[in-house]
Amino acid sequence: MPRRALPAAVLLALCSAGPALAENETIAVFTKNQTNPYFQAVRVGAESAAKALGVNVIQYIPTKPDSIPEQLSQVEDVIVKKPSAIVFVPVDYKALVPAVEKINAAGIPVTNITDRVAGGKLVAYVGADDYNIGLSTGRALLKELGGKGNVVILEGVKGSLTSTDRVRGFNDAIKEFPNVKLLASQPGNYQRLQALQVMENLIQSFPQIDGVLAANDAMGIGALEALDGANRKAAVVGINGSREAVELIKSGRLLASGDFNGFVQGCLGVEIAVRNLRKEETPKEIILKPVVIDKTNYQPYEVPIEQRQCPKLSETATK
Amino acid sequence: MSLETASRAPLTFTRHVPPGAYRLLAAIVLALALTFASDVFPTWGNLLNVLRQTALLFLIASGLTLVILTAGLDLSVGANVALSACLAASVIKGAGSPWLGVLVGVGCGSLVGLFNGTLVTLLRIPSFIATYGTMWILTGITYYYMGGETIHGFPPGFRQFGIGYLFGIPIPVYVMILFLAIGTFFAERTVWGRQVYAVGANPEAARLSGVPVERRLLLVYAVSGAMAGLASLIILARINSAQGDLGEDLTLPAIAAVLIGGTSLFGGSGTVSGTLIGALILTLVVNGMNLLQINASWQPLATGVIVLLAVWIDIATRRDTD
Numbered sequence: 050m051p052r053r054a055l056p057a058a059v060l061l062a063l064c065s066a067g068p069a070l071a072e073n074e075t076i077a078v079f080t081k082n083q084t085n086p087y088f089q090a091v092r093v094g095a096e097s098a099a100k101a102l103g104v105n106v107i108q109y110i111p112t113k114p115d116s117i118p119e120q121l122s123q124v125e126d127v128i129v130k131k132p133s134a135i136v137f138v139p140v141d142y143k144a145l146v147p148a149v150e151k152i153n154a155a156g157i158p159v160t161n162i163t164d165r166v167a168g169g170k171l172v173a174y175v176g177a178d179d180y181n182i183g184l185s186t187g188r189a190l191l192k193e194l195g196g197k198g199n200v201v202i203l204e205g206v207k208g209s210l211t212s213t214d215r216v217r218g219f220n221d222a223i224k225e226f227p228n229v230k231l232l233a234s235q236p237g238n239y240q241r242l243q244a245l246q247v248m249e250n251l252i253q254s255f256p257q258i259d260g261v262l263a264a265n266d267a268m269g270i271g272a273l274e275a276l277d278g279a280n281r282k283a284a285v286v287g288i289n290g291s292r293e294a295v296e297l298i299k300s301g302r303l304l305a306s307g308d309f310n311g312f313v314q315g316c317l318g319v320e321i322a323v324r325n326l327r328k329e330e331t332p333k334e335i336i337l338k339p340v341v342i343d344k345t346n347y348q349p350y351e352v353p354i355e356q357r358q359c360p361k362l363s364e365t366a367t368k
Numbered sequence: 369m370s371l372e373t374a375s376r377a378p379l380t381f382t383r384h385v386p387p388g389a390y391r392l393l394a395a396i397v398l399a400l401a402l403t404f405a406s407d408v409f410p411t412w413g414n415l416l417n418v419l420r421q422t423a424l425l426f427l428i429a430s431g432l433t434l435v436i437l438t439a440g441l442d443l444s445v446g447a448n449v450a451l452s453a454c455l456a457a458s459v460i461k462g463a464g465s466p467w468l469g470v471l472v473g474v475g476c477g478s479l480v481g482l483f484n485g486t487l488v489t490l491l492r493i494p495s496f497i498a499t500y501g502t503m504w505i506l507t508g509i510t511y512y513y514m515g516g517e518t519i520h521g522f523p524p525g526f527r528q529f530g531i532g533y534l535f536g537i538p539i540p541v542y543v544m545i546l547f548l549a550i551g552t553f554f555a556e557r558t559v560w561g562r563q564v565y566a567v568g569a570n571p572e573a574a575r576l577s578g579v580p581v582e583r584r585l586l587l588v589y590a591v592s593g594a595m596a597g598l599a600s601l602i603i604l605a606r607i608n609s610a611q612g613d614l615g616e617d618l619t620l621p622a623i624a625a626v627l628i629g630g631t632s633l634f635g636g637s638g639t640v641s642g643t644l645i646g647a648l649i650l651t652l653v654v655n656g657m658n659l660l661q662i663n664a665s666w667q668p669l670a671t672g673v674i675v676l677l678a679v680w681i682d683i684a685t686r687r688d689t690d
Contacts, residue, residue, distance in 0.1 A: 082613075083511040083515075083516055083612065084511065084514075084516065084611065084612040084613035085516065085613075086516050086517065086518065088516065089515065089516030089517070092516075112504070112507070112508065112511075114613060114616070204664050207664050207665055207667070207668070233658075233661050234664065235657075235658050235661070235664060236664040236667060238617065240613070240616065240617060241607045241609060241611070241614075242424075242603060242606070242607050242614070243617065245606065245607055246421050246654070247654075247658050249417050249420075249421070250414075250417065250654070250655050250658035250659060251658055253408050253411065253413055253414040253417055253659065254406075254408045254658070254659050267611070270520075270608075270609070271607060274531075274606070274607055274608055277531075278531050291518070292517070292518070293518050293520050293609065
């Protein structure tokens with residue numbers, strides 16, 4: 050028996066109550082873009098869980114990153130194709146509510162992961178909230194600084210929910226340390242080049258910057274490049290737990306990166322969708338605990354996502 | 369020279385003041401305002417900083433200037449930068465040869481430019497649509513090739529191209545000055561350059577007076593592509609990584625730099641040095657907002673207002689002296 054078929058067989062044997070549809074089940078997975086490594090991790094996680102459960106996955110990704118109209122029309126296409134279930138990351142949590150309602154009307158069960166959609170009927174929600182990731186990652190940096198010093202924030206795309214919440218988390222972390230001074234909070238639009246240039250400008254303004262809180266890894270690493278270029282040192286944290294960030298944490302250049310665990314979200318989204326189809330009991334909501342990757346715990350993140358194992362639903366469901 | 373009159377005829381330049389002077393004035397007004405507003409702005413370190421950031425935008429916009437001079441547009445420059453950067457990055461990492469990477473980056477950029485030029489001349493697709501299509505094709509190839517990953521960590525020697533200094537001046541600034549000189553010389557002192565203006569001012573008249581219109585168009589798109597390829601290398605050297613979305617947010621500022629610099633969208637009038645001033649104004653705006661800690665929410669609005677003001681100063685002063 051081929052190795053990959055084993056878990057599916059075990060699962061089939063276990064769910065004697067439900068009908069065994071395994072070969073025909075198709076899960077449509079929606080993500081926001083092809084450029085952010087986070088969503089790549091979500092897709093790999095989804096494929097990984099699908100393989101284990103013996104179902105097919107079809108990926109839907111807007112060609113223009115985070116395009117609302119494109120995702121809306123992809124949803125309309127999918128409704129016509131009638132997959133067994135949908136795992137959904139809305140490109141915008143409000144604008145895609147009508148899309149979820151259309152999916153509901155078509156009778157296709159939808160499991161929401163990552164950004165919580167503001168309406169519609171959901172099988173379950175799996176996510177990690179931006180605010181808490183910002184808060185935990187921010188605290189990690191400020192503790193490293195010994196609770197004092199000058200810091201700057203690099204914001205993501207202004208007006209995006211992710212950036213707003215992460216930056217709010219950063220700011221609340223800063224409020225916990227009265228001896229920390231926030232020098233500036235400027236936008237880098239999640240882009241490495243823009244963050245690099247903003248940081249170059251801020252370095253001119255401030256002779257002493259002790260810490261940088263970046264709303265994603267790309268901007269954090271851009272800030273590192275700017276600091277290196279100016280022969281300056283500061284502790285830098287980012288968010289996303291990208292492969293490059295993990296390498297830099299290992300080599301001691303980046304202090305830490307907050308992790309959303311896109312891989313696990315992809316795994317759990319598909320697993321919940323499939324279990325729901327098979328009439329098994331599923332949790333209504335899983336909020337993953339924020340993990341801050343630093344030099345003490347980076348090792349598991351060195352494993353390429355393609356080789357990681359999906360966690361068991363029972364292990365995560367209690368949180 | 370008959371071409372000279374063909375390209376300048378529709379314009380009403382004043383005789384004594386060079387046309388770029390008013391745009392330079394807008395940049396100076398902005399710089400003076402920033403000097404009053406921020407102690408840090410006029411420091412040597414910050415000025416070098418501004419120039420280094422301007423260099424990148426200028427390199428992309430300089431090639432684009434030639435395209436716009438022919439009344440065309442190249443919407444694919446950002447996507448071209450991204451693809452060229454990603455291919456060059458994987459060659460630098462894979463083959464371990466920065467020089468091969470440079471060749472691949474500029475080569476990829478130029479080929480994309482030739483492709484655009486072919487669409488415009490051979491297939492007669494309007495440049496806006498042709499390069500819009502190319503933009504999507506390039507983005508698709510880049511995303512597929514990168515699969516959401518980043519390529520990072522280049523040799524220190526290669527990185528000097530983006531982060532290094534020579535006699536205290538950042539290396540990208542030398543590259544900028546070099547291409548300002550080449551671009552200005554080409555556009556204003558060579559027959560081919562004057563023919564580019566003629567094609568933009570009136571393609572029919574140019575054709576009748578013996579200008580090989582198709583070949584000049586092919587040339588400007590190829591140059592625009594090559595400059596995107598070159599800029600992609602400086603970006604790689606500067607940020608030490610390549611990822612699929614690298615080119616986002618590069619195309620519109622480049623077009624804006626050309627237009628703020630006084631080049632007409634209708635073709636036939638404009639200068640490469642004007643584009644440098646356009647790029648400088650856009651860079652000063654961001655630099656100023658960072659130094660003055662303008663709230664992130666207000667920054668898009670401030671950018672819009674200053675861009676309009678800069679263009680208005682240009683138009684108003686020109687009208688007064690006419």
